[in-house]
Amino acid sequence: MNDSNIRLDIIRDEAAFTALKSEWEPLWLKANGRYFQRYDVSLLAWLHVAKPRERALHCIVMRENGELCLVWPLVTYRRALWRYLLPLGSDSADYTGPLMEDRRDAAMLVERAWKAARAECKADLIHLPYMNEETAIHRLAQREKHILNARKDDCWIANLREYSDWASYTKSLGALFNKKPGQLERRLAKEGKLEVFMMDPKDCKGIAEAIHWMLAIKREWAGKVNKKGAWLFSQHYENFLVATLTYGGDNAPARIHVVKFNDVLIAACIMSHGNPVATGVISGFDLKYSQYKPGSIAWETAIKWAFEQGYDVDFCPGSEKYKDYWTRGNRSHTWSMHVANNTWGLWGYRAASTAKDLIAAVKGLRPGSKEPTAESGRTGSSPQEPVSE
Template sequence: MTDTASRFEIVSDEAGFRALQSDWDALWLRAHGFYHQSFSFCWLSWQEVAKPQGRQLRCIVSRDADGRLAMVWPLISYKRLLWTYIVPLSPVGYDYSSVLVEDGPAAPELIDGAWDAARQRCGADFVHMPCMKEDGDLYRLVSKETRVVFSESNTWVVARLRDETSWEQYCSTLGTLFGKKPGAAERRFAKEGRLAVRMVDASARDEAASVIDWMLECKRGWGERVGKQGEWLNSASFRNFLVHLVSSTDVPPVGRLIVVSLNEAPVAAAILGVGDLCASAIISGFDARYGKFCVGSIAWEHAVKWSFEQRYDLDFGVGGERFKAFWGRGNIATAWTIQTVNSEWGMLAVRGKRLARELIGRIRRRGRGLPIAAPAGEAIGGEPELAQRDGAA
C-alpha cells in the first residue's frame, strides 16, 4: 500500500463525522456491511445515546490513494474515575465489534492499522471490544494482546437463508420448537381472537414509539422474572434510539418493527436491523399472559420469513436461546468480548484493585482462622488472564 492509502485519521468532531455520510454509505454497500456498521446506526447511536452521555467521538478512517474511503471504525471514549476507556460506538455496547472495510487483499492491513490507531492515538487506558467474531481479523489482533483483564466467549447463531429456494422446504428441515413445527403456534393462537402480524411503517413514528414503549415494559417484566437487568432497559436514550432506528427522518431507518397483535392489542414485537445482505435480531418482547401460546416465537418466525423473502441471512446475535439454534439449524460459532489494559496508568488501576482484593482476602481468611496466604494457584484479584500473561503484574 502507498503512504496515502495507509494514512489513518481520527475524526473527533460531529461535523466531520456527519460529512462522512455519503462516502460511508458507498463503502458500506461495497463491503456488504451489517446494520451496526451503517452510517445511520452509528449516527443515531451518537445523537441519541453517546453524545447525551458526554462521550467523545474517536472515529478512525482511512482513504486509498484516490481519496476514496477505504475503512471506517467508529469508536467513542469516556472517563471512568481517572481512567479513559475506548469502546465501539453503540447504544448499549453489545453489538459486534467490527471494522467496516471492503473484503480484499488490503483489508487485513487496514484493520491492523485501525487497531494500532485505536491503541496508540486515542489516549485509552483500557480498550473494551465486545462480541468479536472468532474468525475475524479484529479478534486475531485483540486476542494477541498480553494484558487482558477480561475475556469471555459467547455463541452466536446465523440462519443461512439466502441460498434457500423454498420456505416450505426450509421449514421441513427444522424439526420442532417447543414441540411445534413452524406455523403451528400461530394457527393455535389464531383461535383466541383476531390475530394479525405486520411490520410497522417507517412513517408511523407515533405508532412505533407506542409499540416500543410497550415492548420495553414487557422486557423489564421479563428481566425481573429471570433476574436479568440492564441499565438500558430503563434508559430513555436507548428507547429514543430504537424509535429513530425504525422511523428516522434524519437518516435512512435501518430497523424494522414487527408486531403481533390479538384483537388489535400488541402481544409480541421484535426489531430487526437491516444490513446489505444480512438482517440482525436486536430486541423483542412479549406479553407474559400469553406465554403458553409462544407468542414471542410467532414474532421471530415472521422475522425469519421476512428475511427469507428479502433474500437476507438472519443473524440472531450472541446467546444460547433455543429458538436461535432452531432457526439457524445448529449454525453456531463463537464471539469473544475482551478488555485489555492499554497504558501504565491502566496497569496501576489493575494492580491497585488486585492489592485491595488481596488485603480483603487476607482479612477474611484471618477472621475464619485460615492461613493468611492464598492457596497455591489462586489468582489474586480475579484477573487470571492478566496474572498469567503479564509477569510484572
C-alpha cells in the same frame, strides 16, 4: 499495500463525521457491511446514546489514493480517574469491527487502525464487545499483553438465501416447542382476534409506544431471572431504538413486527435490513401469554420478512434455543474483551477488582445473606432475550 497511498485520520467533530455519509454508504454496500456498521445506525448511536452521555468521538478513517477504504467509529468517556475506549454503538449487544472490504491487505489495515486507536485516543482501558472469532480485530486483541477478561459467546446465522422458497426452508427445520412453523400462529388465532404485522415506519407515535412497552416487559422479565443489563434501563437506548425504526421513513434501518391479541400488544421483534445479512435486534413478549409462545410468532414473521427481502439473518450472540432452531445449528463464536492500554489502566482495574471482592466478602458475612450464584454477578444480557419462552 503501499503505505504511502494510505492516509489515516481520526475524526473528532460531528460535522466532519456526518460529512462522511457520501463515502461511507457506498463503502458499506461494497463491503457487504453489517447493521452495526451502517452510516445511519452509527449516526443515530452518536446522536441518541454517545453524545447525550457526553462521550468523545474518535472515528478512524483510512483512504487509499483519496478513496475511503476503512471506517471505525469509536468513543471515549471518563469514569473516575480513568478513560475508557469502546466502539460507537447502542451499548447493548453490538459487534466490534471496522467497516472495510475483504481484501488481501485487510489484516494490515486493521492493525494500523488498532495501533492508532491505542496511541491516539488516550484511553487507559479498552472494551471490545462481541468480536467475531478469528477476525483481524479479534486476532490483534488476543495478542495483547494485558487482557483483563475475555468471554466467549455463541452466535448464529440463518443462511436463508440457500433456499428457493419459504416452504423448502421451513420444511428443513423440524419443530420448535413441538410445533412446526405456522402452527403457533394458527393455534392462537383460534382463541380470539389475532393480528401479526409489520408497523409502518411513519407511525412514529405507535412505534415509540411499542418500544416503551417492549422494554418495560423485558425489565419485568429481567427482574425475575436476575439479568439486568444497563441498556435495558436506559432512556438513551430506548430513543435509539425508536430512531432506527423511523429515521428516513420507508428507508429506516430496521423494522418492528408485532403480535396483537384481542387488540392488545403481546409480542414484538425488531429485524434490520440486510446487505445481505440482516440482524435480529431485540424482541419481547408479555409473560401472561407465554403458553401461546407469542415471542416465537413474532420471530417467525420477522424471519419470513427477511427471507422475502433476500436476506440471511444474524441472530447475534446468545444460547437461546430458538437461535439453534432457525439457523439449523449454524453456530460460530464471538469474544468480548477488556484490555488495559497502559499501566494506569491496569492498576485501576486491579484496584476496582480488589474493592469489588472486598464488598462481596463483606456482604457474604452479613446474617441472612444469600449464597452467591453463577448468575448473581451477571450484569449484562442479550437484547434478544426473552424469546425461548
